[in-house]
Amino acid sequence: xxxxxxxxxxxxxxxxxxxxxxCSQNMNHEYMSWYRQDPGLGLRQIYYSMxxxxxxxxxxxxxxxxxxxxxxxxxxxxxxxxxNQTSLYxxxxxxxxxxxxxxxxxxxxxx
Amino acid sequence: AQxxxxxxxxxxxSEGALVLLRCNYSSSVPPYLFWYVQYPNQGLQLLLKYTTxxxxxxxxxxxxxxxxxxxxxxxxxKPSAHMSDAAEYFCAVSGGSxxxxxxxxxxxxxxxx
Numbered sequence: 001x002x003x004x005x006x007x008x009x010x011x012x013x014x015x016x017x018x019x020x021x022x023c024s025q026n027m028n029h030e031y032m033s034w035y036r037q038d039p040g041l042g043l044r045q046i047y048y049s050m051x052x053x054x055x056x057x058x059x060x061x062x063x064x065x066x067x068x069x070x071x072x073x074x075x076x077x078x079x080x081x082x083x084n085q086t087s088l089y090x091x092x093x094x095x096x097x098x099x100x101x102x103x104x105x106x107x108x109x110x111x
Numbered sequence: 112a113q114x115x116x117x118x119x120x121x122x123x124x125s126e127g128a129l130v131l132l133r134c135n136y137s138s139s140v141p142p143y144l145f146w147y148v149q150y151p152n153q154g155l156q157l158l159l160k161y162t163t164x165x166x167x168x169x170x171x172x173x174x175x176x177x178x179x180x181x182x183x184x185x186x187x188x189k190p191s192a193h194m195s196d197a198a199e200y201f202c203a204v205s206g207g208s209x210x211x212x213x214x215x216x217x218x219x220x221x222x223x224x
Binding site: 031033035040041042043044045048058090092094098100102103104105 | 120143154155157160162201203205210211212213214215216217
């Protein structure tokens with residue numbers, strides 16, 4: 001079954017404590033992306049990756065890092081989280097014909 | 112560059128009435144267009160998409176949308192609303208080869224009995 005998994009699904013943390021949200025896909029897709037969703041703002045792209053070792057900034061990359069060391073995984077790293085990064089995060093992957101899959105989301109609260 | 116405008120952050124209809132959710136886009140390249148639905152506390156589900164070909168696209172749950180290039184629109188419709196359609200709906204556009212989706216701000220659909 002085609003699947004995008006994210007972990008953790010829920011996370012409450014404190015300002016400045018480094019965290020990583022993992023994303024994994026089993027479809028061998030080259031393209032992966034991270035979005036954050038905030039009320040009234042829709043979803044905004046944070047970072048994307050066109051292939052292994054190829055990543056680029058989206059619209060709201062400040063405060064985030066990513067890495068793509070293998071095709072299936074695309075972790076999102078918050079080196080020093082701040083309260084304005086409290087949000088709902090989605091990982092997504094696309095196939096060549098625009099078949100697309102979103103992860104279930106990670107709800108992050110930074111206090 | 113690309114952008115999406117969803118007209119109306121909140122739309123309320125009666126059960127059985129027509130659902131019309133408006134989406135206008137801008138794109139410097141031929142667009143791919145998408146509608147997603149998000150139920151409370153859930154992830155995104157793709158309703159339908161337009162890439163090429165027929166401009167009237169049918170999706171799941173009885174929804175359809177029509178791509179009108181001259182109006183740069185991709186409005187979502189459903190002839191008869193059901194209580195289970197209550198959710199937030201997002202329009203998105205993508206263009207070029209980078210698969211980037213640009214989302215609208217969403218429209219919350221309320222269905223009244």
